[in-house]
Amino acid sequence: METLIELAKKMPKTELHLHIEGTFEPEQMFAIAQRNQVELKYSTVEALKAAYQFTNLQDFLDLYYQGMSVLLHEVDFYDLTMAYLEKVHSENVVHVEIFFDPQGHLSRGVRFDVQIQGIYNALQDAETKWGMTSKLIMSFLRHLSEESAFETLELAKPYLAWIDGVGLDSSEAGHPPEKFLRVFEACKKLGLKVTAHAGEEGPPDYVWQAIEQIGVDRIDHGNRALEDGKLIDEIKQRGLTLTVCPLSNLKLCVVSDMQDHPIKNMLTLGLNATVNSDDPAYFGGYMNDNYAALIHGTGINKAELFQLAKNGINGSWMAESKKAQHLTHLQTLFA
Numbered sequence: 001m002e003t004l005i006e007l008a009k010k011m012p013k014t015e016l017h018l019h020i021e022g023t024f025e026p027e028q029m030f031a032i033a034q035r036n037q038v039e040l041k042y043s044t045v046e047a048l049k050a051a052y053q054f055t056n057l058q059d060f061l062d063l064y065y066q067g068m069s070v071l072l073h074e075v076d077f078y079d080l081t082m083a084y085l086e087k088v089h090s091e092n093v094v095h096v097e098i099f100f101d102p103q104g105h106l107s108r109g110v111r112f113d114v115q116i117q118g119i120y121n122a123l124q125d126a127e128t129k130w131g132m133t134s135k136l137i138m139s140f141l142r143h144l145s146e147e148s149a150f151e152t153l154e155l156a157k158p159y160l161a162w163i164d165g166v167g168l169d170s171s172e173a174g175h176p177p178e179k180f181l182r183v184f185e186a187c188k189k190l191g192l193k194v195t196a197h198a199g200e201e202g203p204p205d206y207v208w209q210a211i212e213q214i215g216v217d218r219i220d221h222g223n224r225a226l227e228d229g230k231l232i233d234e235i236k237q238r239g240l241t242l243t244v245c246p247l248s249n250l251k252l253c254v255v256s257d258m259q260d261h262p263i264k265n266m267l268t269l270g271l272n273a274t275v276n277s278d279d280p281a282y283f284g285g286y287m288n289d290n291y292a293a294l295i296h297g298t299g300i301n302k303a304e305l306f307q308l309a310k311n312g313i314n315g316s317w318m319a320e321s322k323k324a325q326h327l328t329h330l331q332t333l334f335a
Ligand SMILES: Nc1ncnc2[nH]cnc12
Pocket: 019, 022, 057, 064, 169, 170, 171, 172, 197, 200, 248, 278, 279
């Protein structure tokens, strides 16, 4: 009989919470660093990997910003994105929605057009080669000012045809969504979808702000929403999708053991939880590894596996006709 692990590998998957800079595998990072004559803080791949021990989000972010500092040219962004797309294509991921952090590159003098052109070309090539569809989400760094976010939005304006939505990431504590209220209003007026990291480390109040003040279309993480019954009802009532990241939660100590991961509970509560990898190069696994960790750790059953994959398709921003196509394929596999 087919195991759940085999079924998880085979099923069509969507990835809705993925930072392209978080897919930077150490081997590729060293190769691009050498190509660009940039020195890394760590002298070997092994030394760098050994540093991937995090006790919280900030520990990780410090290394994440260091890692991305070797990305200088359009080809670097292309190679990074294509390596990720090749990897997830081999895992039967059929649709990706990718964050990029323009401010993390602008601050180092890498122009907006250089970044987006490299990423966009790779997304286009993946669609041509494999029919893999994608959306691109420009994310604002919440530890920076709202003014900086507005400046970034100005730079993005010539590329709005390539950008589907905006997000909010980086250090959550002390940087509530309401800090970016006006910039998100401007983004919505431009027709962009809106999502925000909320309730990863931050309190339920930040999830409320993301929903009620910002008016998000989706919530990234959302774990701490479970602390507030009224908030759970609100998320359900609005039908909002939660982009949950199991291995990320474990690596960043949002949960102390995979057995304690709340995703099963989220499903039981009727929340639209999905499975995603966040920063797979740093957290020990891509999509199939995240599903495998849930199957082994939390004992999700076949019906729950189906629900998670279905939520991923329904919660994506892909065309309705595409959703129907993937849902039919999914149903056939689970019949
Ligand atoms: N998990 C995460 N939370 C907040 N910001 C991030 N940037 C990259 N990964 C992140």
